[in-house]
Amino acid sequence: MTNNLQDYSHKRYNILTGEWVLVSPHRAKRPWQGQNEAISNKQRPSHDSTCYLCAGNTRINGEKNPKYEDVFVFTNDFAALQSASPSFSLNEGLFKAKSEQGICKVICFSPDHSKSLANMDVASITKVVEVWQKEYKELGAIDFINYVQIFENKGAVMGCSNPHPHGQIWSQSELPNEVEKKNQRQKAYFSENNSSLLGDYLTQELKAKERLIYQNDDFAVVVPFWAVWPFETMIIPKRVAANINQLSSTERTSFAKAISKTTKAYDGLFNCSFPYSSGIHQSPTNQEANEHWHWHMSFYPPLLRSATVKKFMVGYEMFGSPQRDITAEQAAGRLQNLI
């Protein structure tokens, strides 16, 4: 790989979305006098009586959580999408809107308030994966649901409103922007090459090795060539599959291992419970052909140079395009040392 990429400003192409990221390697050393994040390293108790996600506690709407022992799922008390809302659409000249039905769920990863994926064992993470599969399948089977978004916001700096280990599942009738982009790019590539876009990309990464931070029999973790967030990573299944439903029981464990390795490395980077948003992109659950889909999980962590200085995606990033300083290869190098 040419050295220019490590020295000079350039843009890199995201093959999955068709968009670009601006990379400015020479800028990594600029001084920082801006906002400092308050990242708490305080040890949390295993049970917090004021936490609405802990087992046995009562939620804001009066419902009582069961005394769950591993994973617990419930419908979000303040869901952004509702199943019973009416169907309508608006086409008034240049005002264009369309109703959106959906079901939003919360998934508690563990009854232990003090945990996170980074310090749960592989067997416990595997149970989370099983529930993701079950939810993807069950929600996807509902008539008006065409897409299921599994994600996690971790850390107050990522807008997470409760430190109890949990994620969310928003399922809905329409394909959201990012999914539609990836749908298009993968479909175009598949119809031209009759092979998986992400699969072919992975073959290149496994050969190049410089952005590869972990692999086992079934999964590889890379800092993608087009990474936007400073330490962004992507877990890619080696076997082409459209969605997580197709995971065998061995693959489930391999996937849990990849999640465990990645989140542990993150915590080691700046010695803190590393904040991020993570999410799984996979095939829509509508009736369309999905052989072009290759599912994957991404982590978008905001921290840049310490536990208290994050990357802001603001001005230029909002109006122009995302921008990063350290290169994907530098980020991968640091993560490789921690795995």
Add this chain to the structure above:
Amino acid sequence: MTNNLQDYSHKRYNILTGEWVLVSPHRAKRPWQGQNEAISNKQRPSHDSTCYLCAGNTRINGEKNPKYEDVFVFTNDFAALQSASPSFSLNEGLFKAKSEQGICKVICFSPDHSKSLANMDVASITKVVEVWQKEYKELGAIDFINYVQIFENKGAVMGCSNPHPHGQIWSQSELPNEVEKKNQRQKAYFSENNSSLLGDYLTQELKAKERLIYQNDDFAVVVPFWAVWPFETMIIPKRVAANINQLSSTERTSFAKAISKTTKAYDGLFNCSFPYSSGIHQSPTNQEANEHWHWHMSFYPPLLRSATVKKFMVGYEMFGSPQRDITAEQAAGRLQNLI
């Protein structure tokens, strides 16, 4: 306008980018236990000897700022883009990159450290507009520059590293993502209708009035139908023009008035110096035809319900699409009362 939009989840279409925003009006009342922003209302001194943007002070690279009296522009000491960097491109299978040359500048709006656009008078803001015009013209005339992005990050919560009133201008050889999207949508509409997409939209907004928060002879300020950020606004020139170069001297003052009204209303909303990123989207400075362009300025402010609670664009928003709770019409209603 149908009441459904005020009551039920729906998505709205952004005519300029071709993307959607998810709106969940019923969700506005959910409780917030997450991160609180530290918004400082401390009065700043008019001159701060430690500020590298104040007149007469020395910057980190040893350069001394002149004793400027209104607006002062200099090349960013830690520019994300450089003019002297080499040209290269990489096309290695699915690894695709391209060099990017550019010039990044900082523009101090006033020598007075304590000010912001919200409390500068219209004459002083008009001087800022003049400098924006000059920079757009001069940078745009440089051979390798094809686009000039004018923007401001205001407030620590928006990644601004210094409270001295200032903005930035990043000019570059390639069109960034957001500009390319708006270029495409406007071009398609213009070639089909032979009129301005944003002009026709503005005609509809001026008739509907419910999202209009201010107008004068030359400009209108609306909360766009597809607003993403809680109190997002857009300043639209009534006369179709591709870029700010085409502003007459009367229009310059009208534009400064619109900026003044908008930023003052923002400060009144939660009684604080209101953080935001703002930016001007206008025609590229390359040689292509730009009669489809209708320039405009947008404000993306993150605060949601108070000076300390912002909207987080995280998990679902990163993996799916942007999401908001209060509707554009509700936001406009509140801003209308403050103008």
